[in-house]
Amino acid sequence: MSETENVLTPSHSLTASDGAPWQIACSQSEVKAPLTQFLEVSNLLLEQVQLNSTHLFRADILRDTSGKLETLAEKEARSQCISRNVKSDAPAGVVDDVATAEQAVPPQFEGFDLHRTIVRRLIPRKPQLDKPLEQSCFIYYSNTSETSSTQKDALVVYIPHCTSSDAMPWYHPKVRGLAYLYSSITPPSSTITATLSIHYLPFPDTPIPLPDRLTRTFQSLLKTIIRLLKLPSKSHQHPTPPHLNGANTTSTPSDISTHPLTPSTLKDTILPQHTVQNTYTLLKQRYAASLISHWIEKTEPSKHVFEDLSIAAFLIELWGGMYGSKVRFNEIAGFVDIACGNGVLVYILRKEGWRGWGFDARRRRTWDVLFGEEMEGCLQERVCVPRPFLGAIGVGEVDGVDVHDGVFERGTFIVSNHADELTCWTPILAALSGGEGSLPFLAIPCCSHGLDGGRKRYTLKEVAESVRDTSARTNSAGEDGVEEEEAQSATGDLKAMRAAKQKASVHGDDKSMYACLTRMTAALAQELGIDVELTLMRIPSTRNIGVVGNRRRVMEFENGEHELKNGVNGLALEDHAGEVEQKIRDLLVRECVSTGGVEASARTWIEKAKKLQGGQGRGKVNLKAHVG
Structure with missing residues (x-):
């Protein structure tokens, strides 16, 4: 698909803080999913990055300003059995030091306010071939006064901590930034509540038109999130982390005959x-x-x-x-x-x-x-x-x-x-x-x-x-x-x-x-x-x-x-x-x-x-x- 085929005009123009325009990656798609469901799926994809790439093992959450996702440090603190005096040799390319994580500068977008910041580390399945990559993820809400809380637009932006396309790992698109734009339809119809599109911020050397592999990657990312949005909300709703809801995180069943095995x-x-x-x-x-x-x-x-x-x-x-x-x-x-x-x-x-x-x-x-x-x-x-x-x-x-x-x-x-x-x-x-x-x-x-x-x-x-x-x-x-x-x-x-x-x-x-x-x-x-x-x-x-x-x-x-x-x-x-x-x-x-x-x-x-x-x-x- 060429860059101009089936492209709908986006509800908002996305402009980076340095003035570089964000480009629409592929056609917008109509979805029937409320904003809350889009945010639930976004949480799921933030933590379960393997849903988007089979080359990735997991995503380690290093920081979340909202506390909705459990961080690496919180998981270790909650763990009932963490090594005390022994530490396994880290696999090639895997870094355990959470303190090394830095946060990218949040881009500014017209009509949007920053609501939440997440820093995560992508862990590849084969670290001997590809290095882990840290990302800053930013979630924005539209700030226009005429929209209600249920009809707001949302923007989820991923900024890899990588300065050039040559240094980008194989499993990540060779772009400076990636964004999902959820644009509410006013008023919503019985069959559509919003449009969904993917945008990207190119490197200076990103070729135009885009390489076929990069285009296919964008299309795959869009198909994945649309597929997840079609599922019942409860099937992908991210549970409140145990450290926040006070739940008993022990695995000891008081009544083994009724203890759930899910x-x-x-x-x-x-x-x-x-x-x-x-x-x-x-x-x-x-x-x-x-x-x-x-x-x-x-x-x-x-x-x-x-x-x-x-x-x-x-x-x-x-x-x-x-x-x-x-x-x-x-x-x-x-x-x-x-x-x-x-x-x-x-x-x-x-x-x-x-x-x-x-x-x-x-x-x-x-x-x-x-x-x-x-x-x-x-x-x-x-x-x-x-x-x-x-x-x-x-x-x-x-x-x-x-x-x-x-x-x-x-x-x-x-x-x-x-x-x-x-x-x-x-x-x-x-x-x-x-x-x-x-x-x-x-x-x-x-x-x-x-x-x-x-x-x-x-x-x-x-x-x-x-x-x-x-x-x-x-x-x-x-x-x-x-x-x-x-x-x-x-x-x-x-x-x-x-x-x-x-x-x-x-x-x-x-x-x-x-x-x-x-x-x-x-x-x-x-x-x-x-x-x-x-x-x-x-x-x-x-x-x-x-x-x-x-x-x-x-x-x-x-x-x-x-x-x-x-x-x-x-x-x-x-x-x-x-x-x-x-x-x-x-x-x-x-x-x-x-x-x-x-x-x-x-x-x-x-x-x-x-x-x-x-x-x-x-x-x-x-x-x-x-x-x-």
């Missing part, structure tokens, strides 16, 4: 987004290319590698906040991945200096081909048969199977990533291993299984009863125990994942298999006296809720310089060890009623374990508690 309630509840994403970017630069190029499994590597890199980034930031240093973490006990699968997560964490090991019911080719002798002894082929089950049937029943009883060294951090049969066992193992207390853990539920290892669909009623009632109850699993399968392709292809994630990641159905499994895992932990938190994991999976146990207890005792080793757990519960064991026995009796009791459930578990270790491996499934 992204808005779980996102960044423990760690701020930017700290995890910065570490993820660093890990991706270090390991992704090598892991993907040497991948030998039949599954598509992209999903699996990037998922494990994301989880590793979360754990590194989580442990940094809990323990303060790798030295402290490593001297306490380290970590164990009780369903390590291909071993990539264990490998990355150990390469980054965090002590730990993992085990799985079946050895993977990845262990030898990708890691070789470097991981010898750190990845082990074992089946987890929890100690209560071993006690119920006797050790002789498991001859021929390399068993781990699920009891770990005190202080060990348990990682349970899509561990399937071991998911609901995770808090039980944490309580079993702690003696007078319980171990910290991260569980990311996936497919739903009962404590006997069989498939089971939990209900909200069972979740509530696990907290309130210790009496026996019947199994209320779905017909024939059929569960929802994970909405992923068999190969784990990222394209298929993105399509499924649009529908599944919201977890809005409180009665879904995944929602009930997540709640049940947390409820069992609460029943055993474990301090539980829920958080949304930023991973390429529809099964992306993390259940975190005893994080705050570790931090409380670490801050008080209490020891968590040498037999002094530091995570002591009100119950003595014997009382905790009794709680576990009561819990198992109640949960195993529908499967014939504890002994029958134990035998079922062993049968599945033998089949798994002796048969064809199928990834992270049945009883794979691979320790190493």
Whole structure:
């Protein structure tokens, strides 16, 4: 489209403070959206810049004069787990210093008054190729007296902190400024309330006519905001930041059976987004290319590698906040991945200096081909048969199977990533291993299984009863125990994942298999006296809720310089060890009623374990508690 085609005369001429005229970038479009909705969408685009460019990871808000958007500093202050004594090496080009942010001089526009100023930093997905860019964003309202508050015009202006077109990053249009002009129609009709146009301030060397790429960029920006304006207002309304509305930002549910599992309630509840994403970017630069190029499994590597890199980034930031240093973490006990699968997560964490090991019911080719002798002894082929089950049937029943009883060294951090049969066992193992207390853990539920290892669909009623009632109850699993399968392709292809994630990641159905499994895992932990938190994991999976146990207890005792080793757990519960064991026995009796009791459930578990270790491996499934 040429510069003069379909161009409507703008309601206001935009003139910069230095007298340089702003140019209209593309044709104006008629919209049916009130001013309030335009401002809501503007807030959304200010914070979620990735909606306009796939090359961008996020936008860090450094300053907002209105306080409507939570700044980087406010997120860190609100964070429940920010690294105290350790700081991950910043990825190439990523700057953490908020104090370096400066503000551009606000342009002056005839007929408009400056209402609000925001300074943000654009973070690219590949900082090794493009540098972050700071922008000053200004929001203006028309100042003409004859317009009402609901019929005012608005102007949103973006000024990049860049002095030349040559220095502009690839992901940003090569212009000195960019503006969205919302012009109200008076009086509004039933089909149109305003016109919307995009304007730009060129560099001295900006060619005329505009390059095709720049023209397409302007058209794409206009299409995106128009698409968002057509959505219901509540779908893009930006919530009041937690630090302003006094909301409880903790992720600890008082009633796990009713706690909402929507992204808005779980996102960044423990760690701020930017700290995890910065570490993820660093890990991706270090390991992704090598892991993907040497991948030998039949599954598509992209999903699996990037998922494990994301989880590793979360754990590194989580442990940094809990323990303060790798030295402290490593001297306490380290970590164990009780369903390590291909071993990539264990490998990355150990390469980054965090002590730990993992085990799985079946050895993977990845262990030898990708890691070789470097991981010898750190990845082990074992089946987890929890100690209560071993006690119920006797050790002789498991001859021929390399068993781990699920009891770990005190202080060990348990990682349970899509561990399937071991998911609901995770808090039980944490309580079993702690003696007078319980171990910290991260569980990311996936497919739903009962404590006997069989498939089971939990209900909200069972979740509530696990907290309130210790009496026996019947199994209320779905017909024939059929569960929802994970909405992923068999190969784990990222394209298929993105399509499924649009529908599944919201977890809005409180009665879904995944929602009930997540709640049940947390409820069992609460029943055993474990301090539980829920958080949304930023991973390429529809099964992306993390259940975190005893994080705050570790931090409380670490801050008080209490020891968590040498037999002094530091995570002591009100119950003595014997009382905790009794709680576990009561819990198992109640949960195993529908499967014939504890002994029958134990035998079922062993049968599945033998089949798994002796048969064809199928990834992270049945009883794979691979320790190493």
